[in-house]
Amino acid sequence: MSFYPQQQTVDGDSHDLHLRTDVLVVGGSIAGCWAALAARRAGAGVILAEKGYVGTAGVVAAATAGGAHTVPGKTEHNDKVVNGRRAVAGGVDDPVLARRVYDETYRISLRLQEMGFEPNPGRPGASPFGGEPRLTSFNGPYSLHFLRTALLKAGVRILDHSPALELLAADGVVTGAAGVNRQSEQSWAVRAGAVILATGGNAFRSGAMGTNGVTGDGHLFGAEAGARLVGMEFSGHYGIAPAGSQTTKGFWYGSATFYDGAGRELPVNGWGAVPDVARAVMETGGAWATINRGGPDMQRFARRTVNLFQFFDRAGIDPFKDRFPLTLLYEGHVRGVGGLVVDDTASTGVPGLYAAGDVTDRTHMTGAQMSGAGPAVSWCLASGEWAGAAASAFAAGPGRALRRHEAVGLGGLGLRAPSGSACPTNALHDLRAAVQAEILPIEKNVFRSLDGIDASTGRLDGLWERHRGTLLGGGVREVVLARETAALLAGARWLYRAARQRTETRGLHRLRDHPASDAAQRDRIVLAGVDGIRLAREPLRAQAGQAAA
Incomplete structure (x- = not known):
């Protein structure tokens, strides 16, 4: 049973603290x-x-x-x-x-x-x-x-x-x-x-x-x-980070030389490096970089980026001279x-x-x-x-x-469950990991495919159906975890529903089956609903001043 009130009506007795x-x-x-x-x-x-x-x-x-x-x-x-x-x-x-x-x-x-x-x-x-x-x-x-x-x-x-x-x-x-x-x-x-x-x-x-x-x-x-x-x-963005670091700041991309796992230079820099680095990781087992294209002003500015250079200093790396291994961290809708x-x-x-x-x-x-x-x-x-x-x-x-x-209260999945039985913490972590397994891997989300989208959608919908009446946290920590997990699962379903509709490559949506942009799809894919998801394609707005919807 969850300590969070299971009744939907909010009155003076349903919560510990009431404010207006x-x-x-x-x-x-x-x-x-x-x-x-x-x-x-x-x-x-x-x-x-x-x-x-x-x-x-x-x-x-x-x-x-x-x-x-x-x-x-x-x-x-x-x-x-x-x-x-x-x-x-x-x-x-x-x-x-x-x-x-x-x-x-x-x-x-x-x-x-x-x-x-x-x-x-x-x-x-x-x-x-x-x-x-x-x-x-x-x-x-x-x-x-x-x-x-x-x-x-x-x-x-x-x-x-x-x-x-x-x-x-x-x-x-x-x-x-x-x-x-x-x-x-x-x-x-x-x-x-x-x-x-x-x-x-x-x-x-x-x-x-x-x-x-x-x-x-x-x-x-x-x-x-x-x-x-x-x-x-448009969610296929990954930040390039030194392997072992969480820092995905990209100011240095345009001042770096990138290499694949075999040491061959990649002919890219700037923000466009992300898909090429991802391809190098998938095809050659790794990617490396050296920040060797920037001048003294850039280096002085970079040194002030403490959260990045603390990592380099601790690792004994001079990033302006040494090659360092890279990783890709998903940044999605951030x-x-x-x-x-x-x-x-x-x-x-x-x-x-x-x-x-x-x-x-x-x-x-x-x-x-x-x-x-x-x-x-x-x-x-x-x-x-x-x-x-x-x-x-x-x-x-x-x-x-x-x-x-x-x-x-409008909350659903993860907050109220007909079963009334709270999920063990490990079960909540397992569900979160199952959702992440469909989103975080670069082979699924940097370069998408229709078959891959369909397979991930099927697994995510299966998770939704399996947990829609049972996902519930008991204590404070578990209630928050359950609700966050529900948001991750819902977000993954929306992501792939929209991706399946856009049968082209445009920006952060890269589709192997359709590697070119289609002028007929220069529009908006709008979604609504949580349980049953509804989609519509709408033209871009004609002028400023009208509602964005």
Whole structure:
């Protein structure tokens, strides 16, 4: 039996802690923190619930990332920012919307400066490779601590170590969420006038740096509420890392020479190296690199990337002279682009539910290619700004009365089970490993095949059917694990459903059976549903300003 309430109706006795607020934000990395601050500036009372600790949670907290932005009057610079990835976007990006994001990021950068934020602590305004100063460079530990301090100063209540497990709804409107606190081992429920999901993407617990907490929870929560997903097939991104390291930062790719397992040089560099490195691993048993193409400026900048160079120093490797072995770590929808469909106000289309950051679709920014670095951070900030403003307005209007209506929990697989018997921890780990076995191997997901997709889909559907009525955690740790595992299983099914529909190669979806792009498939594959999955193909939106769906 699970300690988590099995009845769906949420009342005063169903959870240990009951709270009410105007806006609830689920997720506490950059997007969630900025959404909470934006909602607070709009006058809303805000609670932020985070699976980990706000200040160390999320991918950026483990690294450093910089947001791109336009600069008023700098036409040449602005064109480079907006069009920087158009050549590899596969024709499914939206430069008009991207420009709106980058313009918004500039305004946010000014606000951050007013708040005292330093984009490069100790080197204000510096840009390592020249050009316009980057005003939104996020040094992980510094920037997340800065945002936590700003949240507390603004009066946002933070629930640390409090993973959400489900959304709550009343009369078809999302009116809160419920979850558990890892430290007190109690359940909580927050009734709110609106909810913002900012839970990040899904790397399927691959071990890539900073990704263990991003398990697709928000995708599952949103789908259970009726939200749709898009771009899930553009998920075949793996980060190149030195073997033995979790660090997948890719700034050095363009300054490296890559080799296959036989020592032959690979004629690639930059982000395009990933499939060639994968092919070398599969065909020659390994891949190697030396960062020998960069000049002194690049080397000085690289040395400041502590999380990478600590590994090299400990291993006794001089990466600028020595060849070092490589591994590929899956990054999925963290650096891929698929996620929840949102409109220009960050609404999911489900009343009362908004979303920001990596949990959402980002094809408008970089098309079918990876969204990491500048575009991803810019989207986190801009979408957080829009979500905070729109959620506050909804909470002050339609959501105000509904947060006092009787609510029901929307959580399904992993949270409630007719059997009533909790799964042993080892059974939960076995199920998670079975899902990972269909997603993480490079031979399955760097280069896909129709037969491989069908085989994986069959196995994943079998797991779903086998566990749909029995997956249940007993204690706090097991309930969280069960729910995360449910999100991984659901995410894998969406990924391969979308991949099967796109019978072409485009960006991060590489299909052996159809190695070329098909102009007739320059569209969007939209999914809905958790148990029974529905698919639709929709044209790209014609112009900015209309809903992205």
